[in-house]
Amino acid sequence: MSALRVVVAVKQVLDPEAPPSLLRVDPDTLEVSGRGVAPRLDPYSMHALQAALGLREQCAQHREVEIHVVGIGPSPARNLYLRVLACGADRVALLDTTEDPVAFGDAWVTADRLIALIGHVRPHGWDLLLVGRRAADTNAAAVGPAIARLLGVPVITMAGAVRIADSGADCDRVVVDQLTDSGSNVLSAPVPAVVSVSHEVGDPPVVPFSNMVAAKKMPLEVLTPTELERTRVAEPASPESRLCGIHPRDDQRTCELIEGPDARDAGRALARRIVDLDHSRGG
Amino acid sequence: MVEPVNPDTPSVEDRGGAPDPESVLVVGCWDADGRPDSGTAGVLAALGDLTATARGVDLSAHDGDPGVADAVTALIRRHGCSIVAMAGGARTEDLAARVAAGTDGLLALDTRAVTPCASGVRIRRPTFGGAFDAEIEVERSRVLVVSFDPCANTGATPTAITGMLPVETEPGHVRLVEQRRDDRTPTLGGARRVVAGGRGIGGPGGFDELAALADALDAAMAASRPPCDAGWVPGRLQVGITGARIAPELYVAVGISGSVQHRAGMHASRTVVAINSDPEAPMLHHSDLAVVGDWHEVVAGMVEVLSGDGVAPSPRRHDRSTEAQP
Numbered sequence: 001m002s003a004l005r006v007v008v009a010v011k012q013v014l015d016p017e018a019p020p021s022l023l024r025v026d027p028d029t030l031e032v033s034g035r036g037v038a039p040r041l042d043p044y045s046m047h048a049l050q051a052a053l054g055l056r057e058q059c060a061q062h063r064e065v066e067i068h069v070v071g072i073g074p075s076p077a078r079n080l081y082l083r084v085l086a087c088g089a090d091r092v093a094l095l096d097t098t099e100d101p102v103a104f105g106d107a108w109v110t111a112d113r114l115i116a117l118i119g120h121v122r123p124h125g126w127d128l129l130l131v132g133r134r135a136a137d138t139n140a141a142a143v144g145p146a147i148a149r150l151l152g153v154p155v156i157t158m159a160g161a162v163r164i165a166d167s168g169a170d171c172d173r174v175v176v177d178q179l180t181d182s183g184s185n186v187l188s189a190p191v192p193a194v195v196s197v198s199h200e201v202g203d204p205p206v207v208p209f210s211n212m213v214a215a216k217k218m219p220l221e222v223l224t225p226t227e228l229e230r231t232r233v234a235e236p237a238s239p240e241s242r243l244c245g246i247h248p249r250d251d252q253r254t255c256e257l258i259e260g261p262d263a264r265d266a267g268r269a270l271a272r273r274i275v276d277l278d279h280s281r282g283g
Numbered sequence: 284m285v286e287p288v289n290p291d292t293p294s295v296e297d298r299g300g301a302p303d304p305e306s307v308l309v310v311g312c313w314d315a316d317g318r319p320d321s322g323t324a325g326v327l328a329a330l331g332d333l334t335a336t337a338r339g340v341d342l343s344a345h346d347g348d349p350g351v352a353d354a355v356t357a358l359i360r361r362h363g364c365s366i367v368a369m370a371g372g373a374r375t376e377d378l379a380a381r382v383a384a385g386t387d388g389l390l391a392l393d394t395r396a397v398t399p400c401a402s403g404v405r406i407r408r409p410t411f412g413g414a415f416d417a418e419i420e421v422e423r424s425r426v427l428v429v430s431f432d433p434c435a436n437t438g439a440t441p442t443a444i445t446g447m448l449p450v451e452t453e454p455g456h457v458r459l460v461e462q463r464r465d466d467r468t469p470t471l472g473g474a475r476r477v478v479a480g481g482r483g484i485g486g487p488g489g490f491d492e493l494a495a496l497a498d499a500l501d502a503a504m505a506a507s508r509p510p511c512d513a514g515w516v517p518g519r520l521q522v523g524i525t526g527a528r529i530a531p532e533l534y535v536a537v538g539i540s541g542s543v544q545h546r547a548g549m550h551a552s553r554t555v556v557a558i559n560s561d562p563e564a565p566m567l568h569h570s571d572l573a574v575v576g577d578w579h580e581v582v583a584g585m586v587e588v589l590s591g592d593g594v595a596p597s598p599r600r601h602d603r604s605t606e607a608q609p
Binding site: 032108136138155178278 | 405
């Protein structure tokens with residue numbers, strides 16, 4: 001049986017767990033940066049990687065699963081992608097957009113470039129493209145469905161579980177537990193298909209250091225937009241939409257830490273603060 | 284109660300393919316008497332004057348039908364709608380993204396406000412996990428699909444739509460194999476105060492202990508995802524990006540690390556209290572009051588003060604004996 005060809009799209013973002021107070025907005029470019037905030041791979045895209053690893057486990061006895069990881073963005077941090085290889089990906093290919101960035105939130109340009117990158121990595125086609133449910137910076141969910149639309153393939157979003165059902169010689173179907181407000185719907189679609197993956201699939205494993213050492217010998221390729229023939233003079237997001245502001249939320253909370261000689265005493269003090277607050281609001 | 288659309292309305296082809304800048308579509312649920320459900324009413328209120336020419340699409344009869352996205356996409360193209368609005372939730376997160384893709388449009392999830400401006404509309408939506416609001420100007424020449432943050436209550440009165448468009452789905456490539464309903468239907472919406480436990484509670488026994496605090500505060504019980512997935516508590520207690528999205532007066536998060544997915548469900552709470560043994564837990568950065576320490580002891584101290592103080596005069600209204608046991 002031929003190998004199952006899985007592609008996982010990951011995104012490098014500023015650490016989403018960093019305290020918001022460390023983030024700054026450039027007033028001219030509206031770019032958000034963080035002093036001392038490390039880059040991380042977007043958590044949902046790591047769940048997409050875990051879904052791919054899960055498929056490999058599912059098929060372990062009878063079929064190989066090839067996992068190729070792609071990503072686009074400025075200033076890729078190599079060690080993050082070594083970890084992806086150490087977890088079990090077979091290959092990583094990145095498009096470095098430092099010189100030719102995509103405007104924040106422009107899903108259609110992102111989709112177009114990812115399609116070019118995936119075509120470079122898997123020129124003979126692929127079976128499943130796994131993406132994260134949302135991106136931690138834009139909080140958008142547009143790119144997966146946009147890729148599906150551009151390629152004319154089905155898309156299933158919000159997968160809590162992903163598996164492959166073999167139903168014949170050329171007729172693989174992907175089976176997904178799609179999360180709903182009241183449980184889940186089990187959906188199936190023929191491959192090739194795009195699936196966006198939610199956190200319910202779990203996290204990729206913590207890898208031993210020896211895997212990280214071995215990963216350095218594995219294929220990790222970084223391309224420029226020129227090499228991929230996807231250059232575009234840096235421009236604002238498609239002319240029909242324009243990012244005109246990035247504003248810190250007014251309701252950032254400043255935490256008042258309640259302390260005491262011991263935890264129980266701190267609890268008493270906390271309760272008294274809550275009662276005071278309640279009374280001052282006429283509750 | 285479906286009213287036919289005026290056949291004299293110019294079609295998209297007559298307009299050269301561009302959406303009609305006046306045309307708004309509200310995708311939601313209405314009952315047999317034509318009353319919108321609370322999410323749909325929230326959308327109508329948030330749209331304000333933009334609803335003057337809005338039409339509706341009723342999803343009530345199409346739960347679980349994977350063909351809805353394609354059907355709504357076809358309607359938008361046929362009628363040239365330029366704004367498509369729905370209430371936020373798991374179902375619309377899927378529907379909105381697929382409809383935006385199908386119409387070559389722009390997607391704006393968890394939108395807090397849509398206001399008309401000179402060139403079209405301005406939308407405001409959270410980014411960076413809620414740390415920043417992005418303000419985006421969108422021209423009406425492109426389809427814009429918005430889902431509204433259910434907790435962004437504008438306080439405006441919902442206005443009525445001018446008519447309904449029928450949804451006709453067809454079987455497509457994606458097939459529904461099975462619908463599974465568990466008990467995750469959110470019931471926390473009306474609670475004024477909520478006590479929520481996370482992985483740090485350690486097990487179902489810990490939640491029994493936490494119930495004493497909920498009693499003392501006259502609060503509803505809730506949980507982050509891990510205790511629900513582990514079966515410590517029923518799934519309907521789950522608060523998060525999947526699960527209930529609530530905005531109570533008081534939210535007490537005990538042993539909850541505070542992932543972005545969880546915070547998406549409670550960020551609009553008026554006062555947030557965090558109790559955690561880990562001083563680096565993200566929840567602490569997103570709370571108003573916090574104690575770092577062993578939650579058993581902290582909660583015991585709170586219950587002492589609250590029970591003595593008569594904060595909760597009413598008897599326990601959350602009858603846990605009727606909860607399904609995991």
